[in-house]
Amino acid sequence: MKQLIAIAVLGSILMSCENKSDSKMALNYPETHKVDTVDTYFDTAVPDPYRWLEDDRSAETEAWVGAQNEVTFSFLDNIPYREALKNRLEELWNYEKLGTPFKEGAFTYFYKNDGLQNQSVLYRRVGEGSAEVFLDPNTFSEDGTTSLAGLSFSKDGSLAAYSISEGGSDWRKIIVMHAERMEILEDTLVDIKFSGISWKGQEGFYYSSYDKPEGSELSAKTDQHKVYYHRIGTPQSEDELIFGGTPEEKHRYVGASVSEDDRFLSISARNTTAGNKLYLQDLSTPGAPLIPVLDHEDSRSYIIENVGSKLYIVTNLEAPNQRIVTVDAANPEPEHWVDFIPETENVLSPSTGGGYFFAEYMVDALSKVLQYDYEGTLVREVTLPGMGSAGGFGGKKDQKEIYFSFTNYKTPGSSYKYNVETGDYEVYWKPEIDFDPNQYESHQVFYPSADGTKIPMMITYKKGLEFNGKNPTILYGYGGFNVSLTPSFSTVNAIWLEQGGVYAVPNLRGGGEYGKEWHNAGTKTSKQNVFDDFIAAAEYLIQESYTSPEYLAIRGGSNGGLLVGAVMTQRPDLMQVALPAVGVLDMLRYHTFTSGAGWSYDYGTAEDSDEMFQYLKGYSPLHNIKEGVAYPATLITTGDHDDRVVPAHSFKFAATLQEKHKGSEPVLIRIETNAGHGAGTPIHKTIEQYADIFGFTLYNMGFESLPNKAVFKDFKE
Structure with missing residues (x-):
């Protein structure tokens, strides 16, 4: 049956869409069949004809993925300089990378990557002695898709617990080993998600997980997070439930942390990605209760340090830009807090x-x-x-x-x-990298958004750049979840700069660059501010002749994928290329998958009220693709194992865009198999992906050959 479906879907490539004679490459998209699914929100009917693509376990969805990749890679294979970009990325990436050391017990540990290893290797040494391999994630799987996702040592450094991610999934397994002997001690702990590992002495550790969801492990809703205590030498089935699990009070995200002196256990509990309740237990007193420090989610607060019973708490309660306060553990409530480092x-x-x-x-x-x-x-x-x-x-x-x-x-x-x-x-x-930063410059500008708010933006390019409006430019943004975009070097962006490209990053509202108020200004019914900030950034770059619409690409991932999807549907005239990655693109149903309901602080949900539903529907990228509009050349990227932002967002968006798009520019989706939201992606997959992204971008800006061939040692097109 699976083979018959695959043949039928692949066969439709040959018959579904007309060739576009004025396109760079003629494309025939797979025909994606429709279903009669309709949801009703506050008396408004909303069709969802591609709902079947949400079933990530079906043979039909698998066949659709194969058919789309067939079209996408046929297009990418014909970009004349794609292989040259890949080779140059490998050259740039191939330098030794060394992490900062940390001491555990008698050993000093550090991560190192020889250059093109898929995963960095953890080494250790005693004093100035020779280094030995402690953990090599490259041996976890043959294809490099199983990664080291977390590591924690017992207080004396004698034991270690590390978590692994398979295929990029957020679901983890925890393995416990005797660090000194490098021997695995017990059975692997399974079904763990969104969890740290915090040791209590050498006896055991705390971790967090959800009950296994019904249906697909990759997409089914998970909203009852719990903290467990695992005692070394006992089976996972005997792990003690410490917090969570009561039906009358659910928490979507809970985490536990033990103080460095083993005196206190603190637990953070929250239902959204912003704000948390905070609880404290004195582990030095047997049977001590778990007491509330904060019993509401109006702030983000955590214990950073203690000296005896004196606690140091980081908080944005009554301090949008955060402060540190002190308080005695005997009376830890906010009325007793004293500023230590004021806001x-x-x-x-x-x-x-x-x-x-x-x-x-x-x-x-x-x-x-x-x-x-x-x-x-x-x-x-x-x-x-x-x-x-x-x-x-x-x-x-x-x-x-x-x-x-x-x-x-x-x-x-x-x-x-x-x-x-x-x-x-x-x-x-x-690092000793084949890239000379002295040839480039990076400076900050401030530009006005639609409502006059000044937005900062960092712009980076090669010295001597001519501002003639013809420079290939990537405008990258995020704008959400209190996340701050601060300057950081990227090997993949280096190749863009080498080719004479401009790389611009605005600090949009919704981020955390200016504290809680800046974050809130890009949430719920103020979310349009984020899109306006990004649109204004594009207009600034065009006005100042850094680039023009014909040479502008917009890019972002996850919440940034939503940003790209919203802006390309609101202003398709503003850019030549759109690159939404692992995006949140169906704003009416995002909260029904995995832990998506926890994003409601930023977004609100379509079930909150008719006003919220109408607002979300007004910008939801999936629901704002219009019939007969010429959209920019689009390369949607996602992973088939993404259980953070499920790939159905990208699947439905791609199918709808291919159906309604009028123009001759390509609309493609690149679906990485055995890959998740991005963390732990093997280097070889990352290099291939960015060669495709940059090749697609330059090719659709009209570059028949690479702007700067001088950086290639053995250039061939």
Whole structure:
């Protein structure tokens, strides 16, 4: 039966759509059949003719995926410089990458990738001795699609628990091993999702999971998250339920954390991606209850540190840009909180290490770092290597040296060893990559959005660029979930810059660059602000002659895929190429899949009210594709194992766009098999994907050959 369906669907490639004589390559899309599914929201009927594509387990959906990939890769195979882009990506990527070290027990651990290894390898050494492999994820599966997703050591470093992801799925397995002997100790723990691993001494650890959903593991709804305690040497079936599981009060996301001194267990419980309840248990007192610190979800709060019973809490309660407060664990409620590092005009992201607090601030999306002692006294401002993004500054209390990283859009990330007492630091590792950042420049501009709000944007390009409106440009955005886009070097973007491309990243509302108020300004019935900010960014780039609509591509993934889908349907005239990746594209049904209901803080749901339904329907990319409109050349990308944003979003969007699109530009979907939302993707798959994305983009901007062939050692088209 499966073969018959595949033959029928593939055969329709030859007969469904007319050839477009004015297109760069003639395309015949697979014919996607329709069903008579109609949903009614507040007396409004909404057809969903491609609902059958939501069934990720059906042979028919599998055949459709194969048919679409057949058309897509036939197109991509004919781009004359696609292989050259792939080869150049491999050249750029092929340099040693070294992670900052961390100490566990008698060993110092660090991650290293020789260059093109699909997954980085975890090594360890004693003192200055020779390094040995501790975990090599490249051996987890033959095709490199099983990745190391998490790692946690017991307090003395003698035991380790690590989680793995298979095929990019958010579902995890946890494996426990004796770290010193590198021996697996017990049966693998299974069916774990959205979980950390937090040890209590050497006896066991806390983790989180959902009940196994009914139906498809990859798409069925999961909304009852729980915290368990696993005692080493006992079967998973005997794990103790610590929090969650009561039908009268569900929590979609819960997590547990044990303090460094093993004194306290804290539990965060939330139903959306913003705000959490906070609970505390004194593990030093047998039978101590789990008490509420915060019994509402009006803020995002967590315990970052403690000294005895004195707790240090990071919170945005009554502080949209975050602050750190102190309180005694005996009376931890907000009425007893005392400011430790007060809120400022810039967003705070703190860490601890070496007996100090490091307060990293975003100043117009650029890093500034201040060092404080445990009394709240400012020690110094850390002089960073330049303007960009700093990260790290973490470690155990007794460390005298800790590490941090620094990068920006044109500078590959380097790591530095920092002396916490003197503030001096030195380069620990600097990459040797075949890319000269001195040939490029990156600067920040501020432009007005539709309502006059000033939006910052970083623009990066090769020095000497002529502003003639003909530069191939990628405008990348996200704009949601309090996520901040700060400057960071990307090997894949380096090849774009080499080809004379412009790379522009605006900090849209909905993100976290200016705190909670900036985030809220891009949520629910204010979501259009995000799209307006992105549209205004495109208009600025065109007005200033960086590019023009014929040379502009818009790109984003996940919530950024929604951004691209909304903007390309609202303003198809504004860009030549649209690149929505793993996007949230059906805004009426997103909350019915996996943990999607937890995104309602940002989006609202179609079931909330008629007003919310009408607003969502008004911008939902799937529901705003119009008959007879010429849309930009579009390459939709997704993974068949994406259980974060299920691929049905992309499937239905592609089918509808192919049906209604009038123009001659190609509308394709590239579906990566045995891949998820992106995390843990093997390097070889990443390189292939970006060669396709950049090749598709340049080709549909009219480039018959690559703009800059000089960077290729053995160029062939």
